[in-house]
Amino acid sequence: MSKAKLITPYGGKKLVNLVVTGSERDDLLARAAQLPSIKITMRNLCDLELLATGGFSPLDRFMGKADYERVLHEMRLSDGTLFPLPITLTADPKELPTVGEEIVLRNANNDLIAVLTLEEVYHWDPETEAALAYGSTDAKHPMVSEMARWGKVCISGPMKVVNLPKYYDFIELRRTPAQVRELLENMGNDNVVAFQTRNPLHRIHEELTKRAAAEVKGSLLIHPTVGMTKPGDVDHYTRVRIYKALVDNYYDKKSTALSLLPLAMRMAGPKEVLLHAIIRRNHGANHFIVGRDHAGPGKDSTGKPFYGPYDAQENMRKYEHELGVKMIPFEELVYLPDEQRYVEGKDVPAGARTLNISGTQVRDDYLAKGKLLPEWFTRPETAEILRQMYPPRHKQGFCIWFTGLSGSGKSATTQVLTSLLLERGREITILDGDVVRTHLSKGLGFSKEDRDTNILRIGFVAGEIVHAGGAVICAAISPYRATREEARKMVGENFVEVYMDTPVEVCEQRDVKGLYAKARQAMQDGHPMGFTGVDDPYEPPIAPEITLKGYGATPEENAHKIVAYLEEQGFLLK
Numbered sequence: 001m002s003k004a005k006l007i008t009p010y011g012g013k014k015l016v017n018l019v020v021t022g023s024e025r026d027d028l029l030a031r032a033a034q035l036p037s038i039k040i041t042m043r044n045l046c047d048l049e050l051l052a053t054g055g056f057s058p059l060d061r062f063m064g065k066a067d068y069e070r071v072l073h074e075m076r077l078s079d080g081t082l083f084p085l086p087i088t089l090t091a092d093p094k095e096l097p098t099v100g101e102e103i104v105l106r107n108a109n110n111d112l113i114a115v116l117t118l119e120e121v122y123h124w125d126p127e128t129e130a131a132l133a134y135g136s137t138d139a140k141h142p143m144v145s146e147m148a149r150w151g152k153v154c155i156s157g158p159m160k161v162v163n164l165p166k167y168y169d170f171i172e173l174r175r176t177p178a179q180v181r182e183l184l185e186n187m188g189n190d191n192v193v194a195f196q197t198r199n200p201l202h203r204i205h206e207e208l209t210k211r212a213a214a215e216v217k218g219s220l221l222i223h224p225t226v227g228m229t230k231p232g233d234v235d236h237y238t239r240v241r242i243y244k245a246l247v248d249n250y251y252d253k254k255s256t257a258l259s260l261l262p263l264a265m266r267m268a269g270p271k272e273v274l275l276h277a278i279i280r281r282n283h284g285a286n287h288f289i290v291g292r293d294h295a296g297p298g299k300d301s302t303g304k305p306f307y308g309p310y311d312a313q314e315n316m317r318k319y320e321h322e323l324g325v326k327m328i329p330f331e332e333l334v335y336l337p338d339e340q341r342y343v344e345g346k347d348v349p350a351g352a353r354t355l356n357i358s359g360t361q362v363r364d365d366y367l368a369k370g371k372l373l374p375e376w377f378t379r380p381e382t383a384e385i386l387r388q389m390y391p392p393r394h395k396q397g398f399c400i401w402f403t404g405l406s407g408s409g410k411s412a413t414t415q416v417l418t419s420l421l422l423e424r425g426r427e428i429t430i431l432d433g434d435v436v437r438t439h440l441s442k443g444l445g446f447s448k449e450d451r452d453t454n455i456l457r458i459g460f461v462a463g464e465i466v467h468a469g470g471a472v473i474c475a476a477i478s479p480y481r482a483t484r485e486e487a488r489k490m491v492g493e494n495f496v497e498v499y500m501d502t503p504v505e506v507c508e509q510r511d512v513k514g515l516y517a518k519a520r521q522a523m524q525d526g527h528p529m530g531f532t533g534v535d536d537p538y539e540p541p542i543a544p545e546i547t548l549k550g551y552g553a554t555p556e557e558n559a560h561k562i563v564a565y566l567e568e569q570g571f572l573l574k
Helices: 022-032 042-053 065-074 126-134 142-147 177-187 203-216 236-250 269-282 311-323 359-369 380-389 410-423 433-438 448-467 481-491 504-509 515-524 555-569
Strands: 037-039 089-091 102-106 112-117 120-123 153-156 159-161 192-197 219-224 256-258 287-290 326-329 333-336 341-344 398-403 428-432 471-475 495-500 546-548
Touching: 022 112, 042 089, 042 112, 042 159, 065 120, 065 126, 065 153, 126 142, 142 481, 177 219, 177 256, 192 203, 192 269, 203 219, 203 287, 203 326, 203 333, 203 341, 219 236, 236 256, 236 380, 269 287, 269 311, 287 311, 311 326, 398 410, 398 448, 398 481, 410 428, 410 471, 410 495, 410 555, 428 433, 428 448, 433 448, 448 471, 448 481, 481 495, 495 555, 504 515, 546 555
Parallel strands: 037 102, 192 219, 192 287, 219 256, 287 326, 398 471, 398 495, 428 471, 495 546
Antiparallel strands: 089 153, 102 112, 112 159, 120 153, 333 341
C-alpha cells in the first residue's frame, strides 16, 4: 500500500520541534547546574510536551504578551492565526533572573526538562482570563479555581527541551505527532478522522467512531487524553486498558490507530474544541468527531451547565474551514432493543422502544452497586475492567468537608459524627483545622496565601486517604470558594461539602476564647488581624451537598442528617 498524503500541520509545512540532541544537548546539561531554575506544574509539563513536539504548532513557546492578549480578546495569535485559548507559563517574579538570561525548567521531581531564555515577563489577571477565555469566573469551573494558585507573572521566550517527560506505562502507545503521522501515512488513507475522549468507551462510542470512519472512507485515530482531565474522571490506566481491549478485539487494525495524548484539558467547551482540532490536524487528521457537550466542565454553582450541549459543534462549524479540519457531528445515540441497533435521537422511529444509560447511571446504578453493565451498552471486556477497578460505593472512601465560621458547630458535629460512623464499622481519620496547624501546617500564618496553603494541604492528605479507600472528616473554616474547589478536585467525586450555616452573631456568643472580641478591638485600633467574619471575608458555598444550621439544631441532629445522606448515596449500607 502506498503512503497516504496527510494534511499539513496547522499554520505551516513543518511541525515545531524544540527537542535538542547531540552536542547541543550535552552543552545544555553541562551549563544547567549553574543556572537558576523553577519547578513547573503538571499542566505546564503537559503543555511543554505538546509545544516541544509540535502538538500546538505553530506555537513554539509559552505565549508572550502580544499573543496572550490577542488570544484572550480575539482567539488569534499576534500574526492573525486562529488560536482559541492561552498557553502560558506563570511564575513567582522573585524566582526569576534578569530578562535576557536563561532559566531551567524542572518537573516536580526536580528533573531537568528544558532551558528557557527569558524574553518577556508580564503581569496577568486571573479574573480577566477566566471571564474572557472560559466565559465564567465561577470557582466551580476547574480552570477558574486552579488559576487562583498560579504565579503572579507570565514568562516567555525560546526554549530548548533537553528531556521530554518520562513515562513507564503504555509506552508503545505514547507517540509524538510526527510518529502518529508516520503511522497514519503507512495505513494509506488520505482521510483521517480523530476521536477525542477522556472517558471509557462504550458501545455508543464504538458505533459513532466506526460510522465516522466509514463516512470519510479513511482511517480512524482514537486519541484519548491522558494528561489532566476533569476532576473525578476515570483514571487513565483503567481507560487505556479498555481502549486497548476494544481496539484489539472490535476494530479494523488496518485502519485504526490508538495513541495517547498528554494534553492538560481546560474543560473550555466551545473554545476547547478548536484547540482539539488544531492538535489533531498536527497529528495528521483532517476530520474530527464532535459530540454532545464536547469538553464540558459540568454545571456551575447555580446548577446550570457552563455551556450549551451543542455550543462546541456550533463553534467548530464556524471555524472548520479556517482550521482545515472538517467536523463529523453526532447527537446522542440511543439503543433500539427490538432492532438491536443504535440511532441518533432524531432518527428514532415513532413509538419505538429505546434504551439509554447516562454517565450518572453508570456510576450510581451499576458501578456503585457492584452490578455489571449490560452487554447492549458496553462490551464485556469494558464492564469487567470497570468492575475490577471501581468497588461498590459502600467500600469506597469518602470525605466529609465541614466549612463555616469559627464557632459555627463544625467540631461539635464532627465529634458526634465520628462516633456514629465508627458504630457503622467505618474507620475515620479526622483532619481538624487547629490540629493540622499544629503539625502539618506549623509555621503558616493567616494571610490569604497561607490560609490557602493550609487548606490545600488538608485537601491533599484527604485525597490520599479517600483514594486508598478510607473515610476522612475535615473540619476547617476554609473561607474561600476557589480553594475549597481545589480541595474537591484533589479528593475527587466522593467529596461531601457540609456548610455549617451559623450567623456570625451566634458564633460570637459561643466564643469562649474571645477571638471575635479581640479581632473587633484590633480592627478598631487600626491593626486588623485578618479574622474570618470580622475583617476578612467568608465566602459561603453556593451549592454544598449538605447545609446544616449550627443553631436551633443539636450536633446530634446534624450528625444524623449527614449519616442519612451517606446512606442515601450508598456510602453506608442501610
